[in-house]
Amino acid sequence: MKALHFGAGNIGRGFIGEVLAKNGFEITFVDVNEKVITALNEKHEYLIQLAEPTKKQIKVTGVAGINNAKEPAKVAQAFAKADIVTTAIGPKILPLIAPLIAAGIKLRRKNDNYQKIDVIACENMIGGSQFLKTEVYKHLDAATKAFADEYIGFPNAAVDRIVPQQSHADPLFVVVEPFKEWVIDESQLKDPALKLKDVHYAKQLEPYIERKLFSVNTGHATVAYTGQVYGYDTIGEAIKDKRVLDQVKAVLAETRELLLAKWGFERAELEAYQQKIIERFENPELSDEITRVGRTPIRKLGYDERFIRPIREAKLHGLSYQALLKTASDIYRFNDPADPESQQLKEMLTTLPLIEVIYQTTGLDKQKDATLLAELKAQCER
Numbered sequence: 001m002k003a004l005h006f007g008a009g010n011i012g013r014g015f016i017g018e019v020l021a022k023n024g025f026e027i028t029f030v031d032v033n034e035k036v037i038t039a040l041n042e043k044h045e046y047l048i049q050l051a052e053p054t055k056k057q058i059k060v061t062g063v064a065g066i067n068n069a070k071e072p073a074k075v076a077q078a079f080a081k082a083d084i085v086t087t088a089i090g091p092k093i094l095p096l097i098a099p100l101i102a103a104g105i106k107l108r109r110k111n112d113n114y115q116k117i118d119v120i121a122c123e124n125m126i127g128g129s130q131f132l133k134t135e136v137y138k139h140l141d142a143a144t145k146a147f148a149d150e151y152i153g154f155p156n157a158a159v160d161r162i163v164p165q166q167s168h169a170d171p172l173f174v175v176v177e178p179f180k181e182w183v184i185d186e187s188q189l190k191d192p193a194l195k196l197k198d199v200h201y202a203k204q205l206e207p208y209i210e211r212k213l214f215s216v217n218t219g220h221a222t223v224a225y226t227g228q229v230y231g232y233d234t235i236g237e238a239i240k241d242k243r244v245l246d247q248v249k250a251v252l253a254e255t256r257e258l259l260l261a262k263w264g265f266e267r268a269e270l271e272a273y274q275q276k277i278i279e280r281f282e283n284p285e286l287s288d289e290i291t292r293v294g295r296t297p298i299r300k301l302g303y304d305e306r307f308i309r310p311i312r313e314a315k316l317h318g319l320s321y322q323a324l325l326k327t328a329s330d331i332y333r334f335n336d337p338a339d340p341e342s343q344q345l346k347e348m349l350t351t352l353p354l355i356e357v358i359y360q361t362t363g364l365d366k367q368k369d370a371t372l373l374a375e376l377k378a379q380c381e382r
């Protein structure tokens with residue numbers, strides 16, 4: 001069985017690779033990082049280490065790599081033979097790999113390959129695989145779209161495991177937290193016979209992805225942005241500060257009420273889930289940079305992202321969103337000289353009126369969301 005995975009980065013190697021290998025797949029990673037691709041093709045295996053006192057190691061075998069910048073045709077060939085396709089590459093990169101997937105679908109059709117497969121985007125975004133499908137379809141003619149409608153699935157998914165930035169002599173070695181959760185929307189599968197061990201298949205993904213994104217990611221980002229305001233560099237240091245911890249708890253209390261109102265989770269279960277998340281952020285065995293968690297701040301300010309969506313929806317439900325608003329305003333203060341979006345945001349703030357920057361970054365509607373825009377502006381000014 002063959003898997004093709006786009007993105008041999010932290011979560012790609014540190015989570016998706018582990019699960020696919022455990023399920024007996026040979027994995028071909030696609031990436032532009034030549035060092036990683038060369039190492040994959042030389043060693044055909046790598047180690048994952050759990051960030052816990054035992055430092056347990058897991059060996060992932062049967063791996064290889066393709067540098068898509070150098071050998072794009074090889075990607076289509078691998079896609080044509082794959083039994084499953086996954087991505088963990090970043091939401092903004094999905095449109096860039098869409099032509100490669102489109103070429104792979106064309107080749108499957110040309111080869112009369114009628115085996116149904118699923119392409120699963122494992123990104124931190126709502127509707128990631130369906131977004132990828134839209135991008136891929138931009139590169140297909142009508143006949144190939146009809147073929148893809150029949151044989152290629154794009155089930156949405158949610159993945160959860162904290163995998164920090166890695167800096168080891170071995171470019172493949174990856175340290176990860178022990179916790180892991182991967183949920184796939186069962187209703188969107190083209191190949192329902194292929195069920196991965198260690199993956200949960202949900203009839204409805206939205207409650208899972210919203211619980212994850214608005215608890216883990218909203219909480220994580222809150223530690224990062226609040227932590228940077230107080231001068232910290234890592235998540236572990238920041239969360240030790242009571243002011244940061246209190247802000248995370250306040251933010252999670254707001255998203256919790258929204259999740260309860262929307263999806264009817266058990267209150268005690270959701271409280272335990274969010275408490276566990278705080279303990280995951282506090283893991284002393286894991287060193288995670290604030291710059292990684294706060295990365296791409298403009299993306300994180302997006303209309304359907306981890307702050308503006310719960311703020312909009314809490315307002316609609318008549319729930320409190322003041323703590324969320326506070327952290328959202330701190331995003332505008334985030335600074336990482338190495339992050340192009342952070343620098344773009346700084347530039348926008350020096351050249352445009354604040355309300356225009358908020359409007360452009362959040363996608364809030366000038367008429368419909370006028371009150372929210374004004375509230376966020378007032379919070380930024382405070």
Ligand SMILES: NC(=O)c1ccc[n+]([C@@H]2O[C@H](COP(=O)([O-])OP(=O)(O)OC[C@H]3O[C@@H](n4cnc5c(N)ncnc54)[C@H](O)[C@@H]3O)[C@@H](O)[C@H]2O)c1
Nearest residue numbers: 007008009010011031032033088089090123124161162163
């Ligand atoms: N790290 C985590 O804790 C974590 C957990 C859950 C989900 N995610 C999600 O997974 C995705 C990847 O995150 P990550 O932390 O692994 O990032 P990462 O930067 O470690 O990995 C991304 C990989 O994509 C590669 N890449 C970038 N542009 C490319 C292109 N045009 N073609 C081919 N490869 C390209 C990079 O070289 C890199 O190896 C994101 O959507 C993230 O939100 C991350």
Ligand SMILES: O=P(O)(O)OC[C@@H](O)[C@@H](O)[C@H](O)[C@H](O)CO
Nearest residue numbers: 124159160161162163217220293
């Ligand atoms: O990957 P991002 O930039 O969307 O978010 C940064 C972190 O919050 C994220 O990578 C978490 O570590 C991960 O989502 C945990 O499952």
